[in-house]
Amino acid sequence: xxxxxxxxxxxxxxxxxxxxxxxxxxxxxxxxxxxxxxxxxxxxxxxxxxxxxxxxxxxxxxxxxxxxxxxxxxxxxxxxxxxxxxxxxxxxxxxxxxxxxxxxxxxxxxxxxxxxxxxxxxxxxxxxxxxxxxxxxxxxxxxxxxxxxxxxxxxxxxxxxxxxxxxxxxxxxxxxxxxxxxxxxxxxxxxxxxxxxxxxxxxxxxxxxxxxxxxxxxxxxxxxxxxxxxxxxxxxxxxxxxxxxxxxxxxxxxxxxxxxxxxxxxxxxxxxxxxxxxxxxxxxxxxxxxxxxxxxxxxxxxxxxxxxxxxxxxxxxxxxxxxxxxxxxxxxxxxxxxxxxxxxxxxxxxxxxxxxxxxxxxxxxxxxxxxxxxxxxxxxxxxxxxxxxxxxxxxxxxxxxxxxxxxxxxxxxxxxxxxxxxx
Numbered sequence: 001x002x003x004x005x006x007x008x009x010x011x012x013x014x015x016x017x018x019x020x021x022x023x024x025x026x027x028x029x030x031x032x033x034x035x036x037x038x039x040x041x042x043x044x045x046x047x048x049x050x051x052x053x054x055x056x057x058x059x060x061x062x063x064x065x066x067x068x069x070x071x072x073x074x075x076x077x078x079x080x081x082x083x084x085x086x087x088x089x090x091x092x093x094x095x096x097x098x099x100x101x102x103x104x105x106x107x108x109x110x111x112x113x114x115x116x117x118x119x120x121x122x123x124x125x126x127x128x129x130x131x132x133x134x135x136x137x138x139x140x141x142x143x144x145x146x147x148x149x150x151x152x153x154x155x156x157x158x159x160x161x162x163x164x165x166x167x168x169x170x171x172x173x174x175x176x177x178x179x180x181x182x183x184x185x186x187x188x189x190x191x192x193x194x195x196x197x198x199x200x201x202x203x204x205x206x207x208x209x210x211x212x213x214x215x216x217x218x219x220x221x222x223x224x225x226x227x228x229x230x231x232x233x234x235x236x237x238x239x240x241x242x243x244x245x246x247x248x249x250x251x252x253x254x255x256x257x258x259x260x261x262x263x264x265x266x267x268x269x270x271x272x273x274x275x276x277x278x279x280x281x282x283x284x285x286x287x288x289x290x291x292x293x294x295x296x297x298x299x300x301x302x303x304x305x306x307x308x309x310x311x312x313x314x315x316x317x318x319x320x321x322x323x324x325x326x327x328x329x330x331x332x333x334x335x336x337x338x339x340x341x342x343x344x345x346x347x348x349x350x351x352x353x354x355x356x357x358x359x360x361x362x363x364x365x366x367x368x369x370x371x372x373x374x375x376x377x378x379x380x381x382x383x384x385x386x387x388x389x390x391x392x393x394x395x396x397x398x399x400x401x402x403x404x405x406x407x408x409x410x411x412x413x414x415x416x417x418x419x420x421x422x423x
Contacts, residue, residue, distance in 0.1 A: 013040070013048060013125070018118035021045060025116055026102035028092070049098045052121035054220050056100075056113040057315050057322040059229075061236045061298035064290040064323070066110060079290040087321075112322050120219050136185060146170050147189035150177070154191055216309035218328050223336055226301060226327035237295075240340035241302040243272065244347055251357045252307075253365060254280055255347070257340045258296065262377060263389035264343045265401050266369055268362050274306075278313035285323065287400045293323070296393065300326040301337050346372045349413045364418040366402040371417060374406035384408075 013021075017038045024034035031049070035042040058066065065078040068086040075082065088111050093100055100106055100113040138146070149170055153163045160177050164170055172180075181191055230236070238259045244266075245252035252272050257264045267280045285293045302308045314326045329336040350368050351357070373386040380388060386405045390398050398404075 013038075013044075015118065015122045018048070018121050021048060022101065022116055022118040025049065025097040025099050028097065028102060030096055031098075034097075046098065048121070049116055052124055053099050053114040053116045054120065055312075056115055056220060057325050058110055058112050059233050059236060059298065060294050060322060060324055061233070062294065063110065064294035065321075077291070115220070117219075124217070124219075136180060138180075138185070143185060146172065147186040147191065150186060151189040151191050216304070216306075218304070218311075221311055221327050223327065223330045223333070229299070229325065229327065233299075236299050238299050238301055239297050240337040241300050241308070242337065242340045242344070243269075243277075243305065243307060244344055244351065245272070246351070246353055246355060246357055248272075251360070253347070253351075253357070255340060255343065256297075257343045258389065259339050261388040261392060262339070262343070262380060262385040263373055263398075263403075264340075264346075264369055264385065265403060266347070266365050268357075268360060268365050272307045274308060274310035274313050277307050278310070281314055281323070282317065284401075285317065288397065289400075292393070292397050292400070296397070297324050300324055301329065302326065303329050303334060303337065304331055343372075346375065346413065350415055350417050352415060355415060355419055359420075360418060362402075368418050370404045371406050371411050371413065373403055374408065374411050375413065376408065 017040070020038050021034055024037065030042075031045040032042040034040075035045045038045075063077070065081060065085070066088055067073060067078055067081075067084075068088045069084060070076075070078060070088075073084070078085075090109075090111060092103055093111070093114055098114065099116045100109075101116055103109070106113065136143075149167050150160075150163060154160075160174055160181075164172070164174055164177065170177075180186060230238070240257050240259065242255050243252045244255060250272055251268055251270050253266045253268055254277055255264060255266045267283075269276050269280075281297070284297065288296060300314065308314070308326075308328070311326050311328075315322055315324060317323050334341055347368070350371070370386075373389070374384050376382045376384050384405075386398065386403065390405075
């Protein structure tokens with residue numbers, strides 16, 4: 001008699017099962033083979049890999065654009081996508097098993113890579129499991145809008161099911177509505193706790209309305225990963241990034257310093273968000289051009305400020321292509337990016353705490369950094385950052401960044417340089 005095949009296990013994946021998946025993809029096993037080993041459906045394995053694999057962007061230094069035809073194309077180096085451009089493909093990475101674990105060609109592969117780590121995947125899964133059960137997932141506006149729909153209809157004697165079937169704009173599940181009613185979320189609208197068949201004691205709702213924030217994920221981009229990357233790519237130049245502000249409400253100045261020259265630039269921002277800060281990277285790409293950008297900013301090191309936590313906005317351009325690598329210092333360890341911190345000493349001579357930044361413009365910020373970069377440094381053998389930067393990268397790069405050389409006797413490092421009425 002033919003043995004009946006076992007049905008897949010429908011329970012959540014455990015850490016041991018994730019370790020089997022990690023071992024399987026490292027050996028090049030198919031998702032179906034892995035699924036049979038852990039008694040899960042192949043689609044479950046595929047979803048697990050796709051959700052928890054970690055992107056390891058390639059090193060863009062010297063290769064701003066990577067094309068499928070890079071070996072046969074007569075145009076070299078490739079600085080921007082042309083009519084024949086086609087993104088490189090890899091069957092192991094893109095199809096089966098979907099990650100680069102255990103790939104024999106990995107060391108010489110110039111493409112973006114994906115890694116699957118069972119421990120990291122399990123930690124991420126458990127954080128998501130806890131986060132999805134905390135608080136309420138409503139903004140104050142959504143709560144008010146839904147409450148105005150529910151209150152009058154409940155007073156008319158309609159059931160929650162009846163209301164939701166007639167009002168699809170209330171984007172909540174039936175049990176969720178009951179839970180919110182029990183905990184007093186809609187109490188201000190006259191909706192009290194109803195006598196339910198299953199009365200569950202719940203923690204009373206506190207007057208806080210905000211969407212749950214996704215925790216920042218620094219896996220693969222921590223300082224230890226940065227040190228490992230530098231060891232593997234010793235010739236890749238490093239740029240340190242930070243922000244300077246006098247009022248938490250804004251505005252603020254996003255600063256960059258190029259470690260080999262001490263050359264520093266800054267950009268004025270009205271808001272301190274990842275989206276705003278990442279726009280500067282796109283602006284630098286446009287101002288410098290693909291070749292100069294790849295040569296100057298292949299590697300970013302910054303802190304864990306909330307304005308930098310969305311790493312994908314910095315690493316990838318609008319088309320989703322990798323343009324640089326970004327790594328983060330350990331928490332409360334500003335000494336791990338000493339160059340930009342020391343550079344802020346010059347900024348603070350011109351822009352002290354207490355001075356209002358609302359009156360500043362990008363032109364004034366460029367003037368400030370022109371004077372800072374024209375200041376000779378003992379560590380540079382009395383050369384200025386401007387002189388070293390133009391020696392290595394040319395005067396056109398400095399011009400593209402809107403920085404000009406100031407004669408040494410005309411350099412000013414006082415607030416009067418950019419503030420007309422000092423406080």
